[in-house]
Each structure stands twice: as C-alpha cells, then as structure tokens.
Amino acid sequence: MAKxxxxxxxxxxxxxxxxxxxxNLEIQDGSFTVLVGPSGCGKSTTLRIIAGLEEVTDGEVxxxxxxxxxxxxxxxxxxxxxxxxxxxxxxxxxxxxEFGLENMKIPKAERKKMVEEIAETVDLTxxxxxxxQNLSGGQRQRVALARAMVKKPNVFIFDEPLSNLDAKLRGQxxxxxxxxxxxxxxxxxxxxxxxxxxxSMGDEIVILNKGQMMQQAAPMEVYHNPANQFVAKFxxxxxxxxxxxxxxxxxxxxxxxxxIFYVGFxxxxxxxxxxxxxxxxxxxxxNVMTMETLxxxxxxxxxxxxGQFQVKSYLPPLIDTEKVHVTIPAEKLYYFDERGNRIYxxxxxxxxxxxxxxxxxxx
Ligand SMILES: Nc1ncnc2c1ncn2[C@@H]1O[C@H](COP(=O)(O)OP(=O)(O)OP(=O)(O)O)[C@@H](O)[C@H]1O
Ligand SMILES: [Mg+2]
Numbered sequence: 001m002a003k004x005x006x007x008x009x010x011x012x013x014x015x016x017x018x019x020x021x022x023x024n025l026e027i028q029d030g031s032f033t034v035l036v037g038p039s040g041c042g043k044s045t046t047l048r049i050i051a052g053l054e055e056v057t058d059g060e061v062x063x064x065x066x067x068x069x070x071x072x073x074x075x076x077x078x079x080x081x082x083x084x085x086x087x088x089x090x091x092x093x094x095x096x097x098e099f100g101l102e103n104m105k106i107p108k109a110e111r112k113k114m115v116e117e118i119a120e121t122v123d124l125t126x127x128x129x130x131x132x133q134n135l136s137g138g139q140r141q142r143v144a145l146a147r148a149m150v151k152k153p154n155v156f157i158f159d160e161p162l163s164n165l166d167a168k169l170r171g172q173x174x175x176x177x178x179x180x181x182x183x184x185x186x187x188x189x190x191x192x193x194x195x196x197x198x199x200s201m202g203d204e205i206v207i208l209n210k211g212q213m214m215q216q217a218a219p220m221e222v223y224h225n226p227a228n229q230f231v232a233k234f235x236x237x238x239x240x241x242x243x244x245x246x247x248x249x250x251x252x253x254x255x256x257x258x259x260i261f262y263v264g265f266x267x268x269x270x271x272x273x274x275x276x277x278x279x280x281x282x283x284x285x286x287n288v289m290t291m292e293t294l295x296x297x298x299x300x301x302x303x304x305x306x307g308q309f310q311v312k313s314y315l316p317p318l319i320d321t322e323k324v325h326v327t328i329p330a331e332k333l334y335y336f337d338e339r340g341n342r343i344y345x346x347x348x349x350x351x352x353x354x355x356x357x358x359x360x361x362x363x
Contacts, residue, residue, distance in 0.1 A: 002064035002077065002154040002187060003029040004050060009059035011045055011211075018057070019045055020211045027204070032181045032188045034202030036195055037234070042211040043191040047157050050189065051078045063155065074103070076155075079148035083160040085140050087132040087147075093119070094128040097146045104151070118146045121180075138169045145180075158190040162197070174201055195235050199223070207231050229340035232264055238299065240264045240334070241309035248306055249350075252282050257349035262336040267312040269332040272300060273325050274318065281330040288324060293317050302326065 004027040011020040020042045027033045035043045048054035049061060052073035061068050068076055079100075087096050097115045106114070119125045122142040132140055141161060148156060158177075162170045178201055181188050192198055198205050199219045207214040207222065207230070214234075215227040226232035232240040242264040249255050252263070265282070276283060286302035298317040301310055302324065311326060318324060335343040343349075 003027065003062075004155065004187065004189070005060075005062040006046075006049070007060040007062065009049065009061065010057050011042075011049060011054065012057045018211060020049070023059070023211075023213060025206065025213060025216070027187060027189060030185050030187055031204050032178070032190065032202055033204045033206060034190045034192060034198040035206045035208060036192055036198040037208035037214075039193060041208040043193070043208060044159055045211075046208070047080070047159055047189065047191055050076075050155070051080050051157055052076050053080075077153050078155045078157055079151050079153035080157045080159065081141075081144050081148045081161045083163050085132075085144040085164075087140060087143055089132055092129050092131055093124060093135070093143050093146075096132065096143050097150055100147050100151050114150055115146075118150045121149070122146045122176075136169075137165045138173060141165065141173060149180075149184075153186065155187045155189065156184075158188065160191055160193070163192075163194075170197075177201065196237065199235065205235075207234060209234075225342075226334070227342050229262065229264070229336050229342075232334060232336075232342075236266060238267050238310045238312065240266050241270075242336070243306050243309070245335075248282060251284060251306065253350040255350045257335070257343070257345070259337050259343055260335045260349055261338045262340070264334040264336065265328040265332055267299070267310040268314075269328060270309075270311040271327045271329075272302075272311050272313050272315075272318065273327070274321065276325040276327070279327045279329050282328040282333065284326045284328075286324050286326055288318075288322055291317060291319075300324075 006023050006025040009020060009023045010018050012018045035046060037043055045054060049056055052068065052071065056069065063076055094115055097118060098111055101111050101114065119128055122145055124139065124142055124146060127135060127139060132143065162173050165173060174197065190201060202219055204216065205219055205222050206216045209230050215222055215231045222231060222235050226235065229242055233242065242262050245255055245260050245263050248263055284304040284306065286304040289301040289303050289308065292299040296314060298313050299310060301308060330348055335345060335349060337343055
C-alpha cells in the first residue's frame, strides 16, 4: 500500500502547450480516488505519469516514501487496467493472467497456484482454459482485473475500465470493484468521465479541467460545497442552474456584496408549485417548456424572465399546467465571483425587497 503525491507536476508533449499544469495532488494510502473531468482534460496523462508510462516535464512524483521520477514502470508497484482490456487473443485466460508473473521470476508451480487463487477471487475458475473471444465483456474485464491483481501491486490504476460494457453490467462491475477495494485495502486510482460513476465509487474525487485541478474532496462535499462554477455544473444531474446576478437582482433583493457575479441553485432544491410560496428566497414565475416524468422524479424545463433553467421534483407531476411558481430558498443559493470561483458567505449578501434582513445567517 502506498500514498501517492504529485508535486508541482507539469507535462507538455513536445513543444505544445502544457496538458498538465503545476498539479499538486495527494492520494491517500488505501483510498479509492476517482479522477473525473471532460475529454482531453488530462486524466489518462495523470495516470500514465503515476504508472511511469509518461515522463513529467516538471515536478516530482512520489509513491510511498520514494521519489519515482527515474523508477521504471515495472518497479513502481503499480498495476494498470485499461478500457480495452488489452488481452492477448491467442492466449487462454490462464495464460493472460499468468503473463504478468513471468517477468517476476516466480517458479511455475507457485505461479499456477497464484493464478488459480486470483481466478477464484474474480469468479473465473470455470473459464481458465477459454480464449478471450469466447468470453463476455464483463468476463474479459475480470481477466484484465485478475492480471493486474495477480502481481499484488501497491497501487491499482484504472483508466475508464467499464466504458465498453452495457449499463447493467457496468453497474454490476462497479459494485464488484467497490467490494474488491474493501477486501484488498489497496490504493485505487480510477478514471472516468462519468460523474455519476465518480460519485458512487470514490471515497475521494478529483475534478480536472484543462490540465488543472478544480477540486479534491469527498463526493458529498463536492456536491454540497463546489469550489467553483465548473465543479458546480460538472457534478450533479441535471447540472446546477447558474444565472448572472444582474438578472435576478430585481427578484431577489438589493445585492450588497459587489464581488458576486453569478448565483446558482441545484434543480432539486427549487420548489415548484401552482401558487407562490412565502419562503424567503428567489421567486420566479415560469412557463413550463417540457416535462419528463421519470418514475420517482419529474424534470421540468422552465422559462422565466431570467432565462431557462431546470427543476427536479419528487412530488407528483404538475400535469396540464403551463404556468408555475418556483421558489429557491435563500439558504440553497450559491454565489460565484467574476471568474466563477465560489464566494462563501456567512450572511445573506442581499437586502430583501422593501425591508432589510438583519443578520440573516445562512445555514
Ligand atoms: N502522445 C501525445 N502527444 C500529444 N498530445 C497528447 C498526447 N497524449 C495526450 N495528448 C493531449 O493531452 C491532452 C490530455 O489528454 P488525456 O489523454 O490525458 O485526456 P483524458 O482526460 O484522458 O481524455 P479522455 O476522457 O478523452 O480519455 C489532450 O489534449 C491530448 O490531445
Ligand atoms: Mg483518457
């Protein structure tokens, strides 16, 4: 097991711009850390830097107490599982799993025992003599896992390992990986561009954008306390609604804090009703553009004076209704500065229309 640290790490390919910029990342020993972000943000590059498949342009990479910048990939105690499994088609499952051990100079009998133990762990015992083309997607993924596990690494690295699987199998494999992590207690670093997957699997999430870390925190912290607009919009479905403060000022009250440029709210925090509520907060009269009923919840796309936004409601759908009222309680509003960074406030930053809120403390 090992803690991993990237210290001031930058990476540029050739003379191109940096794809990772001055990254300071600390991954705790034994954690299940998920790197998430849009395509091209540098997730795979970060993994490859940790695995030693890519050299850094600047900075230091530490695994445990060792500076590993000059340590070969095979000597870092890191095993990697990729999206495309990269299995050898001509070898059996047994051959594929054992392959990783051959370079480690382990006697044949012992190798056989290790392969069979691992096959048992990932439920592949009955498939050991089959070739990859005769296995399902999920089984192939388990072979790739077994091949990584058999080396007993200190760190597992997964690059979008489930994206080739259908939704049901993906769900099943997610659960299996979470259980595997619990059982092994080894550091897992997992890359996905799917924020739902990140939220459900990670005990720690690192959100990347354009080669920079936007936030690192536990899933619930990232959801409830996004550090900036990027994270606020990236985590959560549908995304947080963000409006320029100038547009809502007349609806909300006089804004006292001049650093505020945007106000945001989550679709699930907005209360949608036929009549206006007296709750203190942002009140909007809206037209219903579309309504999607999804069983336990209903998604509304609404149009108001301040533009379009989405609301998620767990109440019975408001059928045949064109005009609705939406209230977002004041304590559920998020504020951002000109650059999209979060502004944390202890007191409400506005005066209620027609009256002054004295010491209205935010929850
Ligand atoms: N070998 C390379 N040479 C030049 N540029 C590269 C190379 N590998 C990656 N890049 C660039 O580095 C940036 C980050 O790539 P990376 O593969 O890390 O993204 P990613 O977050 O894994 O994206 P995805 O979700 O699409 O897999 C991209 O702009 C990519 O074009
Ligand atoms: Mg990638």
